[in-house]
Amino acid sequence: MTRSPATAAPLQPSPSISDTPGTEPQTPTAIAAAVSARGVGKSYTTASKGTVRALGEVNLEIAPGEFVAIVGASGCGKSTLLRMIAGFEKTTEGVMAVGERPVTGPGRDRGVVFQDYGLFPWLSVRSNVAYGPRQQGLPKDQVTGLVDRFLSIVGLTQFADTYPHELSGGMQQRVAIARVLANNPAVLLMDEPFGALDALTRSAMQADLLNVVAEVKATVAFVTHSVEEAVFLADRVVVMSGGPSHGVPGHIQAVVPIKLPHRRDPTSVAFNDLKRTIADAVFQR
Numbered sequence: 001m002t003r004s005p006a007t008a009a010p011l012q013p014s015p016s017i018s019d020t021p022g023t024e025p026q027t028p029t030a031i032a033a034a035v036s037a038r039g040v041g042k043s044y045t046t047a048s049k050g051t052v053r054a055l056g057e058v059n060l061e062i063a064p065g066e067f068v069a070i071v072g073a074s075g076c077g078k079s080t081l082l083r084m085i086a087g088f089e090k091t092t093e094g095v096m097a098v099g100e101r102p103v104t105g106p107g108r109d110r111g112v113v114f115q116d117y118g119l120f121p122w123l124s125v126r127s128n129v130a131y132g133p134r135q136q137g138l139p140k141d142q143v144t145g146l147v148d149r150f151l152s153i154v155g156l157t158q159f160a161d162t163y164p165h166e167l168s169g170g171m172q173q174r175v176a177i178a179r180v181l182a183n184n185p186a187v188l189l190m191d192e193p194f195g196a197l198d199a200l201t202r203s204a205m206q207a208d209l210l211n212v213v214a215e216v217k218a219t220v221a222f223v224t225h226s227v228e229e230a231v232f233l234a235d236r237v238v239v240m241s242g243g244p245s246h247g248v249p250g251h252i253q254a255v256v257p258i259k260l261p262h263r264r265d266p267t268s269v270a271f272n273d274l275k276r277t278i279a280d281a282v283f284q285r
């Protein structure tokens, strides 16, 4: 475990998708981009509490193609950090950069998936996934190619013409992931994307996500409350702590590299040793 600004861990090979033989990208796949937070902080000003420093002195370098999970107690600033990478929030200290360019606002190079699926209920699955590429003004056959590709990757080809309310929560979340991927993001930002799913669906989605990420080769920052999920998915786990309710700005408490090969076994000794290390950091035991 390191307690200083993180450096990139070697990438673990992920299993590649097996049920989409011969599927080729219709547009060039975005090159995964590095994410870099240098001395980043965020203060919020509200009428009731005045100015509160929610996050401070965050230094984090995420390598291109790396999968980083972010864990920590409620209120420590995980979503704030993700929203600053997404460009939905401005930093009040330091510099956030994606692919060496300072973040000044949202951009198509970053795709965001939240816990609530955020689908357009009046659009079919196909049209939800096609939304971004259509907004970009891509030609119709290219949009169709992208939609087919990403629905295939998330295993929903047969549901292309259904509507979100006809799908289970896990399926809706797959559509949300396909919709973000159709924009060809270099960085995938996920904020508790599986938090509302039952345990079985969640576990299936975790395995699927690893396949998808291996296929599209994006950099991933993934916020979760589940230490087990973090150890299962990530190349490195960033543990955050503090937050205004603890009287200290949210900050990075520890960074734990996960060097286990993929198809990880949550019952193995090595897996549980890592879970314990991370839980100790979360609870500062």
Ligand SMILES: Nc1ncnc2c1ncn2[C@@H]1O[C@H](COP(=O)(O)OP(=O)(O)OP(=O)(O)O)[C@@H](O)[C@H]1O
Residues within 6 Å of the ligand: 044, 045, 046, 054, 072, 073, 074, 075, 076, 077, 078, 079, 080, 081, 243, 244, 245, 250
């Ligand atoms: N728009 C806002 N205005 C004022 N304070 C905010 C705002 N957004 C977040 N905060 C404060 O910043 C701190 C960090 O919030 P954030 O949502 O990033 O936490 P989190 O780690 O994602 O928590 P959770 O696990 O509950 O989702 C909290 O104290 C929160 O009250």
Ligand SMILES: [Mg+2]
Residues within 6 Å of the ligand: 078, 079, 080
């Ligand atoms: Mg949050």
